[in-house]
Amino acid sequence: MLMLLSLVTTACGQARQNDNQTSNSNMEKKILTVFFSMKGETYMAGGRIENLEKDNTHVCAEYIQKAVGGTLFEIETTKVYSKDHFKMIEEAKEEMQNGEKAQPKHWLSNLEDYDVIFVGYPIWWGTYPPIIDTFLEHYDLSGKTIIPFSTSEGSGLLNTVAELCETCKGATVTEALAIRGSQARSSEKKVSEWAKKMISNL
Numbered sequence: 001m002l003m004l005l006s007l008v009t010t011a012c013g014q015a016r017q018n019d020n021q022t023s024n025s026n027m028e029k030k031i032l033t034v035f036f037s038m039k040g041e042t043y044m045a046g047g048r049i050e051n052l053e054k055d056n057t058h059v060c061a062e063y064i065q066k067a068v069g070g071t072l073f074e075i076e077t078t079k080v081y082s083k084d085h086f087k088m089i090e091e092a093k094e095e096m097q098n099g100e101k102a103q104p105k106h107w108l109s110n111l112e113d114y115d116v117i118f119v120g121y122p123i124w125w126g127t128y129p130p131i132i133d134t135f136l137e138h139y140d141l142s143g144k145t146i147i148p149f150s151t152s153e154g155s156g157l158l159n160t161v162a163e164l165c166e167t168c169k170g171a172t173v174t175e176a177l178a179i180r181g182s183q184a185r186s187s188e189k190k191v192s193e194w195a196k197k198m199i200s201n202l
């Protein structure tokens with residue numbers, strides 16, 4: 001029998017070899033895309049500030065769900081930030097420096113039902129927003145596959161995948177996708193192809 005082997009690229013957790021049979025079972029895996037995206041004014045390329053209806057990480061999260069199906073869940077924080085971008089980024093910096101524990105407005109009651117979780121976040125001051133830790137730490141993620149994606153205005157992923165490995169105890173965290181926020185709306189093909197590849201490689 002011809003066995004086509006594929007190697008799952010992992011950032012942490014166990015790298016696994018899968019055969020065809022396992023790949024077919026990927027169709028039955030329950031997929032969730034969770035993301036945090038800052039509503040309101042966003043810094044775009046060239047120093048422009050735009051008030052977007054749908055923010056950059058949100059746009060990418062929707063491309064992923066459209067490409068691979070499953071459930072989309074937006075993580076929202078109870079903290080109310082200034083509507084002014086420049087004030088907001090200072091508030092976020094202070095929150096992070098003080099180690100404030102951001103709280104989500106809603107939890108996802110059945111997160112444990114999902115096998116594969118795409119986790120999306122913008123880069124804030126060189127890492128992901130504190131709400132990501134609060135949200136993920138709330139659940140038992142052992143045995144799950146976490147696939148990170150991020151938007152930023154130039155930093156890329158930085159150390160966030162390693163940080164997710166720390167937070168998502170017992171999970172396999174895969175390689176991640178970094179998208180430039182101001183290019184999110186023209187990146188559907190790139191994001192969709194990557195998401196499909198990540199699922200078919202599991």
Ligand SMILES: Cc1cc2nc3c(=O)[nH]c(=O)nc-3n(C[C@H](O)[C@H](O)[C@H](O)COP(=O)(O)O)c2cc1C
Pocket residue numbers: 036037038039042043044055056057058088089090092093121122123124125126127151152153154155156180181182
């Ligand atoms: C508080 C704050 C801090 C940021 N820090 C960085 C940074 O360190 N590096 C970077 O490239 N972009 C940074 N950005 C830009 C965002 O990562 C970028 O605009 C992202 O696409 C926003 O995603 P969103 O629209 O989904 O919230 C920052 C934005 C905010 C609001």
